[in-house]
Amino acid sequence: MFATRPARANILVPVKRAIDYAVKIRIAKDGKGVDTNVKYSMNPFDEIAMEEAVRMKEKDKDHKITAITVGPAKAIDTLRTALAMGADNAIHVQVGDNDIVEPLAVAQIIKKIAERDGNDLIIAGKQAIDDDTGATGGMLAGLLNWPQAQFASKLEVSKDGAVKVIREIDGGLETLETKLPLVVTTDLRLNEPRYPSLPNIMKAKKKKSEAIKPADLGVDITPRLETISVENPPERQGGGKVESVQELVAKLKEAGVI
């Protein structure tokens, strides 16, 4: 059956609008979240996912790439970035500005879309740098009962749908062989994402974006986890500087670590 699989992969790339990685976050006054009046950008692992999909398409024009985001109105900016990087079209699953959509709900939404649109390859980031949960991709693979290739640092998809992937594991690397349909999650070293060029940003404005609500897909996004509080971590005080290596050694001895 795999010999007859068309060369074309119908790729879905979930992207998340997250607080920019370089922003030093502040705890919100109500102690239930962080100050959101800051710069946002596409989650870095999702940029890598987008880049990988685009590189696949550059090798074989028959592939189709859809970017999808679950987020508030402003998340459209993240989709525009994805389109400017090379996605063919985009899906915006719209939620309210204050809605928290947990990984399970996101995975349930993406599952419905993948089934609706006949996607056979989902490339997601390994974790979002805001909630740091790292669960959406794996949950999605479980929900769809597809194989998974998590923390990928090298991905090769053959024309017949066979996949070879190198994964980052504790202590080194692991090589797996699997098949489409597949969920891949990206690790940092999979590739270096491109910056969208100005002409591509202009072209992206003409690309199609579909807007849909979770309820249209029959997905309940009510959180299952209640936020009790968000606090600052215990603060570390720098202990000051020493002038010489001898002084440094004396401090280490004083602390009893040597």
Add this chain to the structure above:
Amino acid sequence: MLARNVLRTARASRFSTAPGRFASSLVFLEQKGGKLNDQALTAVTAAKAVGGDIAGIVIGSSADVAKAVEEAKGIEGLSKIYSSASDAYANNVAENVAPLLAKVIPDKLISHLFGAHTAAAKNIFPRLAGLLEVSQISDITAVKGEDTFQRPIYAGNAILTLKSSDKDKYKIITVRGTAFDKAKKEGGSAAVEEVAATDASSPTKFVSEEIVVSSRPDLASAAKVVSGGRALKSQENFEKVLDPLADALGAAVGASRAAVDAGYADNSLQVGQTGKVVAPELYIAIGISGAIQHLAGMKDSKLIVAINKDADAPIFQVADVGLVADLFDAVPELVKELGGK
């Protein structure tokens, strides 16, 4: 719900947890080549903090499971060890292991699954959560109650306290190893119960692995860590400068993302939000500026030492002892002072 109520009635009198509450935890005892991953012992400690009955589960190929079960039986605080063996379980292939856990958890009336936040659990647990359609609670640093946990978010720059609702019938939890002590491997005498292997028809096949062999202590659990950054300038320097210091201290070697990306160090050595989280007695950051993503992986170290040429580097804001100096002069001098080569 029904199953849990039955369980509560049947066993409530045996446990002295808070009245009306009951937890039955399962700890994923990760093994490799028949040897338990010590990090799993921290997941046992987290399970103990929840209270109630605690069992462990060992999964792998027959030969590995037989060995690892012998080791697991002795872990203090476990009442039972479930074991399941199949060639399909070798190398922790998630597509095969997750369905087994998805069967065991309801069958054995488990309310909480704990595992150390390792690469294997980070791969298996979300798939399992998908199969059971429940949330995952990742990388917890504290247990505040049977359903209330703390975990770091935003690269450790905020601590979230969350409460899981009844909508999540099973709590799927990974544990930050550096935040919990290890349970003792002696003193326990758990009964062993074999669980039939589940069907493993996934197309995913393990091909090979490439593990970085080192004579040094394991990075995640080392008492001392020496880490290098971009300022080392080359792989050759990285080894030439850091290895003698690591040897003199008996320390593990770590690296910043910049050093890994530049090819100076293997990526299994990366410390930070996307690499390993360490909390040793002593962390020496050499030529590392201290980006928030790096600090996320080491700021719970007991004593942080920074050696950096740039007096304004952010690393000095968290370092207990800072030395503004050229690392190529200071580190060899430090090695000499420590009596190394």
